[in-house]
């Protein structure tokens with residue numbers, strides 16, 4: 214029987230920073246979540262322990278659409294990070310999520326030069342060694 218799990222990522226494993234535990238736990242089930250501030254009802258990204266808008270500490274995770282559009286993109290041909298060299302060339306993009314926050318990620322499953330400003334994208338997952346999954350984006354179906 215073949216193992217349907219793709220090979221683990223060559224990437225450096227992202228650290229779980231303070232306040233981001235809930236985000237990374239959700240990725241184990243490939244659920245894309247965003248932090249929201251209960252005091253000013255704003256989405257917060259990246260995950261942290263206080264809201265950058267009002268400094269409120271009452272934050273919770275909510276399911277997110279995982280959909281957005283490319284705000285800006287560059288193609289990395291010669292990564293400085295040795296762990297990323299086997300993946301080059303690849304697209305690094307700022308993605309505006311439907312919920313109103315902007316995240317930095319990679320757009321995969323297409324030629325890097327096909328990633329353009331305004332491209333509609335949806336989240337996809339790359340497995341990490343410890344059971345977490347790294348959210349990336351791909352052209353939306």
Ligand SMILES: [Zn+2]
Nearest residue numbers: 250253264267
């Ligand atoms: Zn707030």
